[in-house]
Amino acid sequence: MAPLIHVVYKVLLFLQDAPFFLALLSCLGFVLLLSSVFGLLGFFRRHLRSGKSLSRYGLKDGAYAVVTGASDGIGKEYAKQLAQKGFNVVLVSRKLDSLDVAVTEIQGRLKKQVTLKAIASDLSQGAEDAKNQLDQLNIDVGILVNNVGISYDLPAPYHELPLERVRAMVNLNVTAAAELTHWALPKMLDKKRGLIINVSSGSSLVPAPFLAMYSATKAFVNTFSEALAYEYRNSGIHVEAVTPFHVTTKLSKIRRKSLTVPDPAAFVRASLAKVGSGGFLNNPWFAHDVMGSVLALLPHSRAVSLVFGELKTTRKRALAKKAADEKKADAEKKTK
């Protein structure tokens, strides 16, 4: 401590004698340096620290994990890995046939005896039906994963997004999470334990022009999760949003995994191992956290422009591919 006090004393002496602008610049530099150091420390803390043990969320009591959008992609992986850890699981998705396939697949790989239940409900029409079906199961809910969500088919200006899609996006990305959380919290409070993971997106970290609606719904998820995390942190309930960038699923349309694009299994493994390590906002995949941290270091308007530039390029490529596919389909039709 003594050397630090000595350095601060020397700095103060220097500032006292320095011309005003030099002193001002030095102060600004010091604040920037300090915030970078804290940012860096937080980054390493997140990735070196192990997450909360999931068993505290009712594993021994036979509690259930409820996972939405669980028949495919990231949601199916949450359902599978939570079942592998010994939780009973309720899978919620739109289509019963895809749910049945997912349940059979998960059941086939289990070493522990758990119960898997499936609820088919179209959450784009609201969450009332899903809540009624969940009520009928009369379960102890230890974990809720609000995963269901949709995005754009391709980046586009907002007026080109069909209104039906806008409404479905609000219902799936916002209403489903808000209502199912409202449904689960009293049950969790009753048992004095609970974990709520809200699947947000890297697109929430700065506004994403050409994905305006998606990015805004996911920003809601972050704000909602942060506020709830404070409200319930002394009640044994942990709430967090996870903010992945690309993951290899139908939604991203990316098939090949890489360092920056994990498959759902790797992403969910990281998420479940790191619960709580990032506070209320968790970017458990290392490369995604690097990407998010770089965005956070940039001036806000620069970050938004950068994202816009990327999305303009993605849109151009997607439109070119669409045109080529249509041309090919036309040619095939003519030769038949």
Ligand SMILES: NC(=O)c1ccc[n+]([C@@H]2O[C@H](COP(=O)([O-])OP(=O)(O)OC[C@H]3O[C@@H](n4cnc5c(N)ncnc54)[C@H](OP(=O)(O)O)[C@@H]3O)[C@@H](O)[C@H]2O)c1
């Ligand atoms: N993949 C990525 O790169 C990425 C990146 C950032 C964030 N995320 C977020 O991660 C979450 C999961 O995405 P994903 O990539 O795993 O998506 P996905 O592979 O397309 O899976 C979506 C799941 O949601 C279900 N679903 C779709 N519409 C539904 C509806 N109307 N009612 C009920 N269930 C419905 C699907 O079931 P059906 O088979 O019945 O349609 C499926 O089980 C989303 O919130 C997404 O925003 C994904």
